[in-house]
Amino acid sequence: MQTDVSRRSYRRLPFLILLMTLVILLIGAVALHYVENRLVATTGESLALAAADIADMLDRLLFERYRDIPMMVLARVFQGRDPAAMTDYLDWVQKNYQVYRWLGVLDASGRIIAATSPASVGKDMSRTYLFRVVREQGGVHIQDVEVSEDAGGIPVISFAGPILDSQGKFRGAVLSQVALSSVQDVATAAIRTFQVQRGSTGKIEYQIMTRDGDLLVDSLLRQEMQVNLKLMALPSALLSASALPGYIEEQHLRRQVPVVTGYSGTEGYGDFTGLHWAVLVRMDRSDILAPIRTVLQNLALAGALIILPLLGFLLWTSGRLQAEYQRAREESARAVAAETTLRLRDRAIAETSNGILITDPHQPDNPIIYANPAFERITGYRMEEVLGRNCRFLQGADTDPSTVAVVRQAVAEQRDCHVVIRNYRNDGTSFWNELTISPVHDGRGQVTHFVGVLADVTARKHDEEAIERLSRQNELILNAAGEGIFGLDLQGITTFVNPAAARMLGWSVAELIGQPMHSILHHTKPDGAPHPEEECPIQAAFKKDGVVHRVADEVFWRRDGTSFPVEYVSTPIRECGDVVGAVVVFIDTTLRKEEEERRMQVEKLAALGQVAAGVAHEINNPLAGIKSAFLLLKSTIAPSHPYSQYVSMIDREIQRISDIVGQMYQLYRPDPAERRPIDLKAVLRDVSQIMAGLLRQHRLTLRTEVAANLPRVRLPQRDLIQVLCNLIRNAVEASRPASEICLSVAHGEDLVSIAVADRGNGIPAEVVPHIFDPFFTTKMGGTQGGMGLGLSVSRSLVEAMGGRIDVQTAVGRGATFTVVLPCHAAIASPSVRSKREQPHHV
CATH class of the missing domain: 3.30.450.20 (PAS domain)
Structure with a gap:
């Protein structure tokens, strides 16, 4: 009965193999469907985020233009009646803010009196919506996209705000128009950034539409102002009015293919309510799934080349198994007889506490053909795991190679061997094995097998090692x-x-x-x-x-x-x-304290730099208005006017404020000029000429010393000149009248150094650690007042060049500031001069 059951089981084997293949294919199809859905969902969320980013950029673009109007209407030039001055101001605004397509000024009756386009001057705008709502309601207003003849017949977004006199009476209005192409540029840049980050090879489309669904921007078909997406019942257009960004799978209106569209809407910014536009960003579903389908095609090809032959082999093997089964039954009968003979020997060997194994040297790699239960207890390996394997699997990372070599030599010479070796159990733990190997001979004296006897001596070995470790422990701790x-x-x-x-x-x-x-x-x-x-x-x-x-x-x-x-x-x-x-x-703790001091200094400089940059930004905007108003005022004051002497003073002070703002920006984020090969000798000559007027004013002499064979270096010439001028200016302010300032250049194998030395009163020791701090100055009051940025900016520029500034000073002996630059910047050396250049004076 048992034989019949086994025979039937072998007949069912081919059908079981085919059934398993079908199950595997079904599981693969389900997994593929799940992966595709997750990939579409992830991409949809990314497209929704991209649409939200574009909407936020549009809100900020329109908000900035919205906030420009209150600033422009407050310009002093609009309180006068000079159209030329107004035109100059509008041209200046358009030049500095190139996003504006057209700007104009209307009088109280709605007639254009100044504009960036001369053809618009004199045009009557009194009936336009923006003029009427500004005149009647006041405040800043925005008009959605329309085609403007003043802007050259292109779609624009218009902004307007009232001009009021000192009593709050309506004097006119300022109008600005931003080209719709600026909106498209913002969206295109955002999409490119998104595509670079995603690494997508598929095409990404985007559309921008009004609240009513009118298409404003179309990245593909350019159907601006011609299509209403809501009237065409596009699902993403209808859903874009919702409060939160999202995505949807839909059909492409033109190509009728499945696409995934992310949508979002503009929400305004601050007190600017916005235009409530909608942004749609879409990708073809096939482009999203292209990578995984490529992998699927490769897997299908691999299946055709590997799995199908393997399936055929399994079917052939099942047939062979049926034939071998009959043969195995016959051999089993013979094995039963041999098993009875061996059972007694096995019981005897199984009772011993030492591990015993037998190997067959006549088979490849001398495999184990027997291991007793004690071997299993000692090593953790089951019988079926070790049979047919060479016993080297007991070796590990810390097994002594020299001991292994002794065992191999004994086996090769077919003699006895006794060693203590570190072996490893099945669970990865090590143990010390006292191993004895002996050859087994047949009746003719030939070696037929090897017998190995194992004894776990780990405890004894650990005791020996512990004694040795204790003898060296104190010494190792102290020395290490x-x-x-x-x-x-x-x-x-x-x-x-x-x-x-x-x-x-x-x-x-x-x-x-x-x-x-x-x-x-x-x-x-x-x-x-x-x-x-x-x-x-x-x-x-x-x-x-x-x-x-x-x-x-x-x-x-x-x-x-x-x-x-x-x-x-x-x-x-x-x-x-x-x-x-x-x-x-x-x-x-020397290094740690120095590191803490450096870290505190860096944090202080970073905080001061950020504050300086913020202050500079807040000063720069009103400074532009002040300068524009001053230029208009300057042209109205004749040289004979009693107050004409103050004009030049105001001009200098405005320029000084502008210079200070520039230094503040450079303190926060130094912007080094382009590096190019320069001749240091020529740079010193330029610096001498730049500072000549200031030196004559203070009755000082500048002496330059240039080392022979001075190399040409690759440095930003503008920044180097600025640093040297700052150092010389400080030296001038510190020097006594009719004294001398020395400007010298030297070079070695690794460094090029430029030194500025004065003969003033020197710098007190308690001041030296702070001279490079931003806004630190000892020059208070009079003409010596300063912001304390010169040395800080100079150090930032020099560090950007890869160098440093050193200072040597003593009270009563003057000060020497040395700019040290790495010599690897040297690119060429002029011909060797016969002697050192003689110093010259300015």
């Missing part, structure tokens, strides 16, 4: 520790010290052993006062309270008399409950 460690007895005498402590203190280990440590390293406090032993926390740990003392801010003294900051812990050593001394562990 990066911290300084030393021990003291009850008299404060050094009992041990590690190399790190001796190295930090400047002594050798032998010189410190047996010495009183307090008088060597802890005799003086940080302020220079003596440090008595009775006040020492190190001594207190074993002489007073017997507790651990942790000190975070003290100094130790080196052999050469210098000190260094340390943190240390003094821990009492106890033996049988009694304190017998202390162990002190300390670290040198």
Whole structure:
């Protein structure tokens, strides 16, 4: 009966293989459908985010133009009656804000009196919607997209605001028009950025429409102002009026293919309510799924080449199994007889506590053909896991190769072998194996097998290793520790010290052993006062309270008399409950303190730079209006006017404010000029000419010294000139009248240095650490007043070039500022001069 059941099972095997293949294919189809849906959902969310980003950019673009109108109507030029001045101002605005397509000024009757397009002047705009609503309601108003003849017959968005006199009476209006193409540029840039980030190879379309569904921007068909998407019942257009961004799968109106569309709407910005446009960003569903379908095609090809032949092989194998089954039954009968003979021997071997294995050297790789239960207990491997394998699988990362070589040599020479070797169990843990290998001979004396006897001697080996480790533990800890460690007895005498402590203190280990440590390293406090032993926390740990003392801010003294900051812990050593001394562990905190100071300085500079940039931005906008108003006022004041002397003063002060704003921007974000090959000698000549007027004004002489064979370097010439002019200007302000300033250049193998030296009063030592801080200055009042940005900006520019600024000064001896630049910037060297250039004077 059992034979018939087995035979029927073999007949069903081909059908089972085919059924499993179909199940696998079905599972693959379901998984593919799920992956496609997740990919479409993820892409849809990305498209919705892209639409929301474009909507936000449009809100900000329109809000900025919306906020420009109140600033422009407050310009002083519009309180006068000079159309030419108004036109100049409008031209200036259009030049600096190129987003404007057209700007104009209307009088109280609605007639254009000034415009960026001369053809618009004189045109009557009194019946237009913007003029009427501004005149009647006041405030800033915006008009949705319409075609403007003044802007050259293109679609524009219009803004308008009233011009009021000092009594609040309506004098006219300012109109601005922004081309619709600017909106398209914003959307195109955002889509390109999105496509670069996504890495998509498919085409991305986008559309922008009004609240009513009129198409404003179409990236593909250019059907602007011709199509209403809501009237065409496009689902994404209808859903775009919802409050939140989203996406939808729909049919493309023109190509009738499935697409995924992300939608979002503009919401306004601040007090600007916006135009409530809608943004649609879409991709073809086929483009989204293209990557995964490419993978699917490759998998299908792989299946045709691999799985189908494999399936055929399995079917052929099942037929072979049916034939082999009959043959196996016959061999089984013979095996039963042999099994009875071996059973007794197996029981005897199974009872031993040592692991026993037998290998067959006549088979390839000398495999294991038998292992007893004790072998399984010791190694963790089951019988079926080891049979047919060479016993090298017991080896691991820490197995000694030389021991393995001894075993291999003994097997090769067919002789006995006894070794202790580190082997590994099935769970990855190691054990020490005392292994004995013996050859088995037949009646003719030929080796037929090898017998291996295993004994787990891990416990014994660990005991031996523990004894060895304990003998070296203290020495290894002391020698390997990066911290300084030393021990003291009850008299404060050094009992041990590690190399790190001796190295930090400047002594050798032998010189410190047996010495009183307090008088060597802890005799003086940080302020220079003596440090008595009775006040020492190190001594207190074993002489007073017997507790651990942790000190975070003290100094130790080196052999050469210098000190260094340390943190240390003094821990009492106890033996049988009694304190017998202390162990002190300390670290040198010099580097950490320096790093903390550098970090605090960097954070301070970053904060000051951000504040400076913000202040500069807030000053720059009203400064432009002030300068425009001043230029108009300047042209109306004749040289004979009693106040004409103040005109030039105002002009200089406006320029000075502009320079300060520029320095503030550069302090926050230095913008180095383009690097190009320059001749340092020519740069010094240019600097001398630039500073000549200031030097003559202060009756000073500039002497330059240029080293022979000076190389040409690749540096930003503009920034280098600015740095040198700043340093010379500081030297001029610090020098005594009729004295001399020296400007010198030298170079070595690695560096090029430019020094500016004066003979003034020098810089006090307490001031030197702060001279490069932004807004730090000692020049207060009169003509010497300053913002304290010159040296800070100079250092930023030099560091951007890869260099540094050093300063050497002493009170009463003047100061020398040296700009040090890396010499790897050198690109050529002029011919060697016969002698050093003679200094010249300015």
